[in-house]
Amino acid sequence: MTNVDVHQHLWTGSFVAALRARTEPPFLDGWTLHTAGEPPYEVSPADHDITRRTEQAVADGLGRALISLSSPLGVEWLPSAEARPLLDAYHQDAAELPRPFGAWAAAGVRDIDAKTTAGYLDLGFAGLQLPANALADAAGYERCAPLLDLLATRDLPLFIHPGPAADIDPRPGWWPAMVPYVQQMHAAWFAFRAFGRPRHPHLRVCFALLAGLAPLHGERFAARAGAEGHRETDPDVFVETSSYGPRAVESMVRALGTSTIVQGTDRPYADPPQTPGHGLGGAAAYAFRITNPRRLLTGEGGGAG
Template identity: 30%
Template sequence: MAAGAVDCHAHWIPPGLAALLRCRRAAPRIGPAPSGGGGERLVTFQEELPFDAAMGDLGARLDAMNGWGVARQVLSLGSLFGVDCLPAEEALPLVAAFNDAAAAAIAAAPDRFAALAALPLADPARAAAELERAHGAGLRGAVLAADAFLTPEDAARLGPVLAAADRLGAHLFVHPGPVSPLPERTVGEASAHAAWQRRIVLEAQARLSSAVVTLGLSDLLDAYPRVTVQVANLGGAVPFLVERMDEVARGERPGAPPPSERLRHGRVHVDTASFGPRAVAQAVACFGPERVLFGSDCPIFDPGRALAAAAAAGLGVGAAGLLLGGNARRLFG
């Protein structure tokens, strides 16, 4: 079942970008592991992650993909790393380093990798220009921070990016992340009661839920018919909340199509990172089998566990085939 899987939610920090991040003194940056035991850490505004072969070495990634049974990954720079939200002058050389390396990776292994551009979100006009440049080099679209889509009014600020994406027929991956830099939080803060669960699960999923409402239940995308959209992490809590959304809509707009119908027949795709079989099955029921993509959040989470969750969701052969690769191949070619 997993032999032809396409992982639509996978992150990478190429060597050129890593070198630039080592020169920084503020997050996002790469520095020695604090334990003094060797190794390096990627320091973001909210956490520290190991920076090792799993994150930065595509040769090691290919070996791991073969072991997992993943045929192809769609590489992106996670918005939670905090690169794309920096002031444009800081962000531009960093995102360009990622985009150039991703173009080289695609050229070297087009059957194993696709990629989505990182953009300097602080300056939508320059972000649109970078999307055009990256698309010309072979990247399929871009990753955008979910906080840019909390409301339609927020999303309107990215009008130049959305217009460029429409001209290019690009794919937009809406990933948890801010649109402006946040203060660097200390590791010790996460030891407070369930702080990590509140931050990385509850807060992130709430913002993704708002992004789904903006993208799927407003008319925002009507002006951009050639754009395809993917929201990370099953679209937040929407699969669990959609029945309540329908009940609210009955009183708010009697006779109008309910949110469940609009989402199931709409344009928003979601990916499975990093959920178990019950949530995956619920998302397929909410969005329809044609709009759920396999995603692992590699290397933050284990693609093997993500594949096992998809296999255990009880979707049936047809829906499982769409989730594991069919939908991705339709979107990415």
């Protein structure tokens, strides 16, 4: 049986070099990260040491840990000529990471190129990650439809992750993670329900950070949306737990049940929970870490192997 973490970040040598080759955001000056929407951030080299991270994953008991591109950098929103070197570097190294690592593919969303994305997926990626602010409305789903059709054709899942934060100054350093990231995920949750699912009826999708807790607004949604708000939970829509603890996860279980929640940690930006299943018991731990990730990634029921 394989324990899975669906959400980690690990910058490889080629990706770091590609960021350092740039002079406009996003870029690295040594280990200082510059983005368009956030203050400069001092990256810890140890957080992206492959040997150290592999040892951490083994110590965490993981049989599989999926790496994702850091969408808040804004790589996916760059013009294709600028995005391509970064995307190529990311996929080149991510496809060759040692076990237990796997990875999500990434794609430009300013200039859609499904053929290039298909080539990345051919390297064995688990599915495709897109930034939440690219899938926040009907126009976003229309623009990204070729990418989502590609996933549907290959029976691969979509991972929706926060994208770049708007530049608001002054603000505390924690502001992007607590406000725009959460707002993006909240909007993406309801946009998928309104526009994504009708366009892509069989697509499996996972929302980062418990979809910004959007499912907890189910009562308000029911009050405002009538019959639509009372629709049953979608069995092919998942949420992952990164940065949240027992209180939030337990509330999400009450809203969605245990069958669509998967373990995600957001390493190195957050640590795994100290209690498997967020204190909800062994059955929940098994579902979050094994059964549900298997359904998300493969569409198959039962325990992961």
